[in-house]
Amino acid sequence: MTPQDMEVRIVRYGDLKPCKTAFIDAHTPGSDQKENFTIIGGGVSESPDQHVHITTPHGFNIGAAGQPPKCRNSLHDHRTAEVFFVLSGRWRFFWGRWGDAGEVTLEPGDIFNIPTGIFRGFENIGTDYGMIMAILGGNDAGGGVMWAPQVIEDAADHGLILAETGKLYDTKKGEALPDGVKPMPLLTAEELALRPEPTTADVLPNHVARYLDMMAYSDKSPCKVIGETGLLKDKPGFEVDFISRASASDQMHSHDKPSVLMPVKGHWRVDWDGGTTTLAPGDTMSIPEGLSHRATPSMTGEAALYHIIATDDPAGLTWTGH
Structure with missing residues (x-):
């Protein structure tokens, strides 16, 4: 692309x-x-x-x-x-x-x-x-x-x-x-x-999940924030991962559904089959399904981003009474 x-x-x-x-x-x-x-x-x-x-x-x-x-x-x-x-x-x-x-x-x-x-x-x-x-x-x-x-x-x-x-x-x-x-x-x-x-x-x-806690949890691998096995256990029709500098991978990968990258700290380089770009906090990038890509910090300093992808769960009620 x-x-x-x-x-x-x-x-x-x-x-x-x-x-x-x-x-x-x-x-x-x-x-x-x-x-x-x-x-x-x-x-x-x-x-x-x-x-x-x-x-x-x-x-x-x-x-x-x-x-x-x-x-x-x-x-x-x-x-x-x-x-x-x-x-x-x-x-x-x-x-x-x-x-x-x-x-x-x-x-x-x-x-x-x-x-x-x-x-x-x-x-x-x-x-x-x-x-x-x-x-x-x-x-x-x-x-x-x-x-x-x-x-x-x-x-x-x-x-x-x-x-x-x-x-x-x-x-x-x-x-x-x-x-x-x-x-x-x-x-x-x-x-x-x-x-x-x-x-x-x-x-x-x-x-509620706090930024500093997610930074700590993502020291070796991305932190699952919202999902069936996430810090906030839920199945609302999408999953949210938190990726920090420590857990960012330089391995190219793809998903079977469109996904979204949203930096919250630092600048991130996104490579895909066909090009590259840099994202800053407040930017939003949609990755097409099946497209091989990776996201890695492009500068020194603190870096974190949210990754969102849909699931097959219905986007229904999330309040469970606890």
Whole structure:
């Protein structure tokens, strides 16, 4: 495969195209400065303005959220797995019907396999603009986002209405729901009562992995982070490996499914049959199935990257109640 062919499968951090109207809380004070990025797959954006960088199906979606300090993403849920790792900044993740059931703070390189079936949100609590990278299960990411009722109500107060079709309408621009289209219904009290409210102690041991721990675990071989035998044991429809300088191999290899490389520290040289390139933190590279390749650090210093590949497991619920 030529370098020109591969270039369309590489999304550089500096080339990411943000959408500031991706979701229903785009006008809500405190959430109106966030930027959403859809890197691989259609994602779950509710806006026609969302740019998709790579449309090739991978069995999962890759996206990102960029937010200035004190900006938050409102309480929501997905029907498939949602995994975040911190690229930059300091982030507080919180969950539950009102966002007060539990919380955890993540630093660069940390990863969180957020349990489905509970509302979750996050905010940048650092002092600079921060970025978190996201993996969503399934090619269609489960068909959209489910919002806590108060998020939909607050959004309507600031001009945004979400239709039952999943499309946003901005009354500040003179838009209105089309004839015959109803607003997205709020979850009922009975539906809300069925949602678990796990505490921080319930969630952390099985759903959060720390960067420094993964560096230690990957001293001889790549660390399986998410998978049936991973640090975070789960089968969400994809596996995530953590590779450090110590565990990077110079052996060429291939996979029977498309895979994705996402550096979090250092610069990485990627060689394949037909070319070579260098990736930096924030870059995303899709490797076609069957293509022989390898990834190795290209400079001295700390180096780590995440490797994602789909599995044949259904991209279903991940919360197991422990």
